[in-house]
Each structure stands twice: as structure tokens, then as C-alpha cells.
Amino acid sequence: MAPRHSAGKASNSPSSSKKKPQPSPFLLPLNVALYLFLLSNTLAASLAPIQDCDESFNYWEPVHYLDHGYGFQTWEYSPQYSIRSWLYVAFHAAIGKAASIFTSNKTSQFYIIRCALAVLCTACEVRLYAAISRVLNPQIGVLFVMIMVFSTGMYHAAVAMLPSSFAMMCAMLGMTAFIDWRGKNQTARGIMWFGIGAIVGWPFAGALVLPFILEEVVFALISSSLKTAVMHVLNGGVRCLLVLALEIAVDSLFYRKFTIVPWNIVAYNIFGGDERGPDIYGVEPWTFYFQNLALNFNLWFILALLAAPLLIFQSLVRSQTTNKQTLIRTLTFITPFYMWLTIFTAQPHKEERFMYPLYPFLGLNASISLHIIISYIVSDDKREFIGRIPLKLKLWLTGGTLLAAAALSVLRTVGMISAYDAPLRILKPLQNLGVSQPEGTVCFGREWYRFPSSFHLPNGMQGKFIKSEFKGLLPGEFARKEGDIFHGSSVIPTGMNDLNLEDPGKYTDISRCDFLVDLSLPNTTATSPLEPDYALDKSRWEIIECLPFLDTARTPTLARIIWVPDLPFLPRSLRRVWGNYYLLRQRKELL
Structure with missing residues (x-):
């Protein structure tokens, strides 16, 4: 797994005038990797359910507010x-606004924004694949593509x-910048990208850069170039400060007060106190992330x-294949995984x-573990058992093991889509003018947390909440x-x-609901x-749409973990049991 080196001594032979073409660093051509990533991500944009109400209310709704002038507001945006x-939010709203030039259908705008995210993620994955293939090993690059795609x-x-x-x-x-040092040190660029992810995205993600900075310092001390390393780090820090200045300017404009959002996030989550902070929304055992x-x-x-045990084992048993610098660099690349998992496993609140x-x-x-294992498996050394x-x-x-793992991933993905995609599809009949009316209301009771977004409602229609057994704080609405x-x-x-x-003020009386979304199990x-099971009250509610929900x-x-076909001859232990996800219309004589 030694880094690839392209430099070599020049030859004085006549044949040296004709340079031999360099072998491609990619076992899988870049364009093929691009197509695979893009296909996987575009399918996700088209089909993946929204898994978290935080995504709907904290991000899709503010984007809808910027693009269409109304939407739900959570307390975090106060x-x-x-x-x-x-x-x-404004970055995504700009994509939605551009999409509105081509279509007035808000659901189409929703999927255009999602497809834009798919393209951005594809670009990042391709860049990282290229760096892994060039610097680490082409086989590791191919394995990385397989894992990420499936x-x-x-x-x-x-x-x-x-x-x-x-x-x-951004990570x-x-x-990519820290892995691929071809021709020049890219520490400043690497710090900048991690900084953008932490400042514009999630502040805690900045911790992921620490192993790479530590590696920079270690190599600087070894090579007596500490001053240069400090300059690289400072360069990256200055770039991050410029990004922070932009964020402060934009957020202060929207909130109309001086605001440093990354600090507010850290202060709330770490220094919020016993009565505040993320733990009031639930805690999970330490095994949660391992199971997930x-x-x-x-x-x-x-x-x-x-990865770490195998890498250390390889360096001890087959030390001739790994030099010290390569070992340190590879250990640096694998450390963020363990660091992040350890930090968040220790936190009571888990998502x-x-x-x-x-x-x-x-x-x-x-990918690194697989490469080490495969290298050992294909060994023909007769002194080892595996060689015989x-x-x-x-x-x-x-190959069978890898295909089985990929197939298992596909079955889980298909199972998730088929089980939980009803909330994204249930509001589709409202696009029919014969069903909905302008300025109508669609109400959510026990299903409030599965509200997909206002993008799924026709222009003029709004979502509302009715009282249910939920006793927490529901979103309000942005003032207009x-x-x-x-x-x-x-x-x-x-x-x-x-x-x-x-807050009782967040509720609407059910008599004012034109439509109601409800789940019956x-x-x-x-x-x-x-x-109550609203669908059973046929004197008051008319069923407009009914979709299966696991x-x-x-x-x-x-049957919950992976997709299984709904066949009558399957044993009960493999059968999925379905509920009904309803879109109900209140009969006009009762409105």
C-alpha cells in the first residue's frame, strides 16, 4: 500500500527519446466511477425517504420560506x-429559485434540489476516489467505489x-487534499475544506481535521520544517476565518443582529445545562451507533x-512491504473513523x-482492510496455509462474499424505500385541481414528524397541526x-x-382542516x-389516497431489516405486516 511515485531516473539510451506511456493509476476509469456514483446518488434523490423530521422542519421549510414566502419555523430559527x-439554507434556496424558472411545480423543485445535492456528492466522491487510487492503491480505490455505491x-x-x-x-x-500531495503540500486547502464543513455545516465536524494536522506537525518535526508547517496551518486558518466572516455577515443580515451561529450551536450542545441541550430529546445506549x-x-x-489491527499486523508480519512513512500516513487516514465513533458513542443523545x-x-x-485481506488471500507462498x-x-x-455484502445492502435499501416512502407520495393527489382548493389546509396529528415539506403541497395550501398525544414543542410559522x-x-x-x-398556540381546530394525513396500523x-382511527369515521372523512406503510x-x-417479497407462502417470520397511510378529505357539509 505504499504511495505511488512517478519520479524516476532518466535513461541515456536512444529509446529514451520515446517516452513510454505511464500506466493509468485507475483500475476503474474515472468516467466509469463518475457514472456509478451519479447513478446511485440520483436514484437516492428520486426515491430515498426523508428519515428525520429535523431535515424537513429545520432545512426544507426555511428553504421553502425563502423561495415561496411561507413555511414552518422551529425554535432554532428564533x-x-x-x-x-x-x-x-440560502445556498439550497438559490437552487430552488433557479429551478422555479423552469417549473412552477414545487414538488419538482424539491427533486431538482435533491438532484443538485446528488451531483455535488458525486463530484466529491470522484475526487476522493481519484486521490485514493493515485496515492494509496488502485485496488483500494475500486473497493472504495463499491462500498460507497452500494x-x-x-x-x-x-x-x-x-x-x-x-x-x-466537505470532509x-x-x-482528498491531505491524501494527494502530488507536486505540492495541500494542507491549507485541506484545512479550508474541513473548515467550510464545520462553519457552514456542522461545527463538530471540524474535529475530523485534527489527525491530519497532527500528521503535518509530526513530519515537520522529523524533517525540521516546523516553520513551513505552521505557515501551511495558518494559511488554512485564514481561509476558514474568511468563510466565518461571510457566514456571520449573512446570518447577521437575516437575524438582524450580530450572530455567530457555529458558536451558538456549540454553546447550546455543550454548555446548555441539565434542563437544556440535546439530551432532552432522548438518549440511547452506547451500542446505538454500532447497531446502526x-x-x-x-x-x-x-x-x-x-483497519487498524490489520494495518499494524501487516507492518509487523510483512514489514518489507511497508515503510515507516507509509505506515504513519495510512494510520492518519484511518484515525478519524475511530476518533469520531468514540466521541459520539460517548454522547447520550444519538442520531x-x-x-x-x-x-x-x-x-x-x-477498503484498506479489504485490500490487506485480499493481498493475503491471493498469496501463493506455500509456507503459509492460505498459499496451499x-x-x-x-x-x-x-468474490462471493463481496457480492453477498453488496446484495445485502441493496436489499436493505429497497426495503427502506418500500416500507417508508408513503409520506413522500401521499400528498400527490393534491396536485389535482379537482381534489384540492387554493388556500386549503392539510392537517397532521400523530404523523406530524413525517410531514415531508411544504414543497409537496400545491401553491397556496399550508400544513397545520392538530392536537395529538405528543406533548413537546411543535414548529410554528415564519411571520410574513x-x-x-x-x-x-x-x-x-x-x-x-x-x-x-x-405550546397550545401551535394547534389548529380539526374542523378547519380540509385534509388530514393519518396512519392506521x-x-x-x-x-x-x-x-382516533380517523379513516374509520366515514361519515366525516373521505379516503383520497391510501398507501402501504410498514x-x-x-x-x-x-423482514424489517431487508426487503422480502410479499408472497403468501413465505413463513410468518419473513412476512412484512402493513398498515395504511391515508390522505383523508373532510366532507364539505362538515366544514
Whole structure:
């Protein structure tokens, strides 16, 4: 796994006048890698469900507000707290505004923004693949492509409108700069990209740059070039300060007060106190991320965990193939994975999206582990047991294992789409003028957290909340003022708090709802006066659309984890159990 070197001694022979073409550093041509990444990410943009209500309410809704003048507002966007960046939102809103030139359909605008995110992620993945192939090993590069293209985790992270996804993309570019030193040191550029991900995206993602800076310092001390290293780091720091200045300017404009959003985020999450902070939204056991990553990356996650032990084992057993500098550099590349997993495993509050910046590092670690294992497997050294196994058999077993892991990832991805895509499709009938009416309302009760976004509602229609058993704080609405987009972002809304305390002012009376979205899970849904099975009240509600939605409580574990066909002859342990996801219309005589 030694870095590739292109320099060599010149020859004085006559044949040296004709330079031999350099072998390609890519086993998989760049354009093929591009097409694979783009296909995977575009499919995700078209089909992936929104997994987190934070994505809908904290990002899609502010984007809708900038593009269309109205939308839901969470407490995080109140100037009183200001822990969300308008620079990040404005970037996506600009894409949506450009899309509106070509289509007035808001759902189409939603998918255009998603496709733009897919293209951006593709560009980052291709850059990182190229650096891995050129510097580490072409085989590692191919394995990296396979892992990133097939993993369920990347399927969701690539197109999620979340700061952690943005930080993931910036981390790929930062890692690319630190890996690929061809011709010049790119420390400043690497620090800049990690800084952009931390400042514009998620501040905690800045920790990922620390192993690379430490490597820079170590090599500087070894080569007595500490002054040069300090200048590189300062150069990168100055670039980050310029980005921070831009963010402060934009956020201060929107909030109409001097605001440093990255600091506000850190202060809230770390210094918020016992009554505040992320823990009030729930805590998980230390095993949460291990289980989640195992589900979303299966074999690749196990291989990522094994990267450091395998690398150290290789350096001890086959020391002739690895020099000290190569070992230090490779250890640097794999360290962020362990560091990030350790830091966030120790935090009580856990969310799947917190792992997004980790994904490219997981892919790299797993690729390195696979490369080491495959190099050992294909060995023909008869002194070793593995060398006495027929090569064809070893290749079949290895290839079969990789194909099985890829197939398992595909089955999980398809299972997630088929089980949970109803919220993205349920509002589609409202685009039919014969169904909806301008200025109508679509209400959400127990299903409030699956509201996809106002982009899925026709122009003029708005989402509203009705009382349910949920006792926390629901989003409000941005204040509106004709011709002043900054009014809603700068006015302190009523009823907001950072304690997740319920505000009765967020609810609408059900009699004012034109439509209602509800989930019915036969034999599972426990009805109450606040959460009845509305679809059964046919005298009041008319069913406009009904889509299947997985009943996770009654579906066996394996059928929840991966896709299985809905065939009657399958044993009960493999059958998926379905509920009904409804779009209901209130009968006109009752309005």
C-alpha cells in the first residue's frame, strides 16, 4: 500500500527519446466511477425517504420560506436562540429559485434540489476516489467505489439536506487534499475544506481535521520544517476565518443582529445545562451507533473496525512491504473513523445523521482492510496455509462474499424505500385541481414528524397541526410581511422555547382542516380521544389516497431489516405486516 511515485531516473539510451506511456493509476476509469456514483446518488434523490423530521422542519421549510414566502419555523430559527445558519439554507434556496424558472411545480423543485445535492456528492466522491487510487492503491480505490455505491448509509446521506451531509461532502474534499500531495503540500486547502464543513455545516465536524494536522506537525518535526508547517496551518486558518466572516455577515443580515451561529450551536450542545441541550430529546445506549452502522454498512462496518489491527499486523508480519512513512500516513487516514465513533458513542443523545461525516472514512477504512485481506488471500507462498489453497477457490469465495455484502445492502435499501416512502407520495393527489382548493389546509396529528415539506403541497395550501398525544414543542410559522423576506427571520416568534415545552398556540381546530394525513396500523394503533382511527369515521372523512406503510411493531426482525417479497407462502417470520397511510378529505357539509 505504499504511495505511488512517478519520479524516476532518466535513461541515456536512444529509446529514451520515446517516452513510454505511464500506466493509468485507475483500475476503474474515472468516467466509469463518475457514472456509478451519479447513478446511485440520483436514484437516492428520486426515491430515498426523508428519515428525520429535523431535515424537513429545520432545512426544507426555511428553504421553502425563502423561495415561496411561507413555511414552518422551529425554535432554532428564533433570533432569541439563532442556532441555525441562513447561509446554508440560502445556498439550497438559490437552487430552488433557479429551478422555479423552469417549473412552477414545487414538488419538482424539491427533486431538482435533491438532484443538485446528488451531483455535488458525486463530484466529491470522484475526487476522493481519484486521490485514493493515485496515492494509496488502485485496488483500494475500486473497493472504495463499491462500498460507497452500494451502502445504504450513503444512499440516505448523499441527498439529505442536513448540515452533517454537507460536512460529509466537505470532509471528502478535505481528505482528498491531505491524501494527494502530488507536486505540492495541500494542507491549507485541506484545512479550508474541513473548515467550510464545520462553519457552514456542522461545527463538530471540524474535529475530523485534527489527525491530519497532527500528521503535518509530526513530519515537520522529523524533517525540521516546523516553520513551513505552521505557515501551511495558518494559511488554512485564514481561509476558514474568511468563510466565518461571510457566514456571520449573512446570518447577521437575516437575524438582524450580530450572530455567530457555529458558536451558538456549540454553546447550546455543550454548555446548555441539565434542563437544556440535546439530551432532552432522548438518549440511547452506547451500542446505538454500532447497531446502526452494522445495519447500514453490514460487512463494510466490520472491516472498517479492523483497519487498524490489520494495518499494524501487516507492518509487523510483512514489514518489507511497508515503510515507516507509509505506515504513519495510512494510520492518519484511518484515525478519524475511530476518533469520531468514540466521541459520539460517548454522547447520550444519538442520531443516525450524526454519523454522516464518518461515512467516507468508514469506506476508506473498509477498503484498506479489504485490500490487506485480499493481498493475503491471493498469496501463493506455500509456507503459509492460505498459499496451499487453490487460487480459483479463493477468488470464488472472496468474490462471493463481496457480492453477498453488496446484495445485502441493496436489499436493505429497497426495503427502506418500500416500507417508508408513503409520506413522500401521499400528498400527490393534491396536485389535482379537482381534489384540492387554493388556500386549503392539510392537517397532521400523530404523523406530524413525517410531514415531508411544504414543497409537496400545491401553491397556496399550508400544513397545520392538530392536537395529538405528543406533548413537546411543535414548529410554528415564519411571520410574513409582503416584500420583506428578512421580516420572518428576524422577528422573535411567540410560544418558542428551548426546553421542548408544549405550546397550545401551535394547534389548529380539526374542523378547519380540509385534509388530514393519518396512519392506521390494524391491531397495533392504540386509539384515544386525541388519536382516533380517523379513516374509520366515514361519515366525516373521505379516503383520497391510501398507501402501504410498514407496521414495524408486528413485522419480524429480518423482514424489517431487508426487503422480502410479499408472497403468501413465505413463513410468518419473513412476512412484512402493513398498515395504511391515508390522505383523508373532510366532507364539505362538515366544514
